[in-house]
Amino acid sequence: MGGRAASGTGSQTTGGGTVRPPRLERGRSALGPALELVHTGRAPTRAVLTAELGVTRATAGAVAAELEALGLIRIDARPSAAAGSQGRPSHRLSVAEDGPVALAAQVHSDGYRVALVGLGGRVVATTPGCAIIDPDPADVLRSVVEAGVRLLRTSGRVCVGAGLAVPSAVAEPDGTALNPLHLAWPAGSPVREIFADCVREAGLGVPAFAANDVNLGALAEHRHGAGRGARDLLCVATGHRGVGGALVLDGHLHTGSSGLALEVGHLTVNPEGRPCHCGSRGCLDVETDPLAFLVAAGRTPDADGSLLHQARELLLTGKDDPAVRTATEALVDRLGLGLAGLVNILNPDRIILGGLHRALLDAAPERLRAVVADRSLWGRSGGVPILACTLDHNSLVGAAELAWQPVLDDPLGALATT
Incomplete structure (x- = not known):
């Protein structure tokens, strides 16, 4: 390993005559x-x-x-000892705190954000959210990387890699975004390849990765947030548009045979509900996202503003409005039906909710938990903990986890290339 740290350890000869390598080599x-x-x-x-x-x-x-x-x-x-402790x-x-960072980016229907994330899931620096999304993914991702390069120059940090979170199922192994419907990008856009090209053209010389935003949010929460300690963790979230899900099994994301597992947004929760872009009707995707809440509450969405921000604000400020209360109860009931179905199939030991779903849980926790318990076999047997996601930018942190993974796998080998 490192010559400085390993120096002076020497090989040791045991009583049986075998030679043991230095401690650092053994470790x-x-x-x-x-x-x-x-x-x-x-x-x-x-x-x-x-x-x-x-x-x-x-x-x-x-x-x-x-x-x-x-x-x-x-x-x-020389840490200070706790009061009353011995030894x-x-x-x-x-x-x-001053170590290397990963460049992380999240693209969504309302824009994009870029951050530098250190070990421990700590966001070191971030750009203001950009509210412009071009229909050409190459133009968007070039702007994303340029923003990241500016952050790196300002911080003076070493970059170990780059990770990208997108609101689409990302097929493996080719890294194509199959259905970036809310971005107006072409279906099947090779986002990982485009992102890697932009990173290379920027002269960063680091590996680049891309994956679904909710998958990455779940990974970040499992390592650093509300999902820590869970063995089988289910995450369901709605961000700016649509609904996504993710499952962490024994510490690893379950992405299916080709990266497309847990497309929970297309569970039917209201058979007579709104038409969904998947061809069905009444899916979670169109029944429990910010647009659905604003419409159910009788509000006209501001097309120029963030739907997620508008829905959250309405939940906070409209508590005494009968229309808002009715909309809240309707979305909580539909979300509960969807979660109950997932509990029956997956039997998770914890559920975490993000985006507007987190706000709905805060607004009506007992109602949501009661619907899930009443409609699921495993819920009736004792209940599944339903918690709010705790990381402010979990998809960004999760994108950074992709970039950090090679370092976690082989610190010496990965850092030798940066």
Whole structure:
């Protein structure tokens, strides 16, 4: 590994005559797992890191020292002891606040936003939201990358990679956006390839990734937010338009055989409801998104403003308006029906809601939970926790997770190329 951290360890000869490699060499395979433990907050101290990795304290110390030498984490060797505690406290571990960053971007129907995200899911810098979306994805993504480059220049940070969140199912392995309907982009746009080309043309020299925005939001929440500790996590969210879903199983996104799993927006929750662009009628996508709420409340949407912002504001300011209360109850009931169906099929141990659905949960938590419990077999057997997403920009943080993953897999190998 790093020559400086490994120097002086030497090979050791055991009583049986076998030669053991230096601690750092023995811990080479532990670098990535150790970084992920610190990154997700599961190893706040060296003692916890030692236990989680199943290595000796000396090896854990050597691994932590190497990660610190790489500029990824910080070790506090003299933490203050808690009141009433005995013995010397273990070294505290944290991500390096001045360390490398990932360039993250999210494109949606109302515009785009770009951010720099460090380890630990911490947003270091972000651009104001841009409200212009061109029908040509290459023009949009070129502007996205240019905004990211400006952030990097201002921050002076090292960039490890770039991640993009889009409001569309992204097919694997080619990275095409199959149905970016709310962007007016052509179906099947090769967004990952276009994004990677823009990153390369900008001279960043880092890998680029792209995936569905709700999938990435779920990944971020599982690692850093409301989904931490869940084994089978279901996320359902509505952002600016439409509804998306994602499932994290044993810490990994379940994307199906070709990246298209959990298209929950096309569950029917109101058979006599609005026509959906998928060809059906009364889908979650058109019955529980911001536009559906504004229409149900008798409001005329402002075409020049964010539908999500308008719907959230109406929920907050219209609590005493009978039309708003009726619309809220209608959307909560439809959302509950959809969640109950998903609970019956997937049996998750936690549900998290994002976007307007998060606001609906805040507005009528007992009603929503009652609908899910009443309409689902597993709900009746004890209930599934339904929580609000807690990260302000979870799709951006999730896009950064894509870019950070190669570093989490192989810190030395990934950073050697940046």
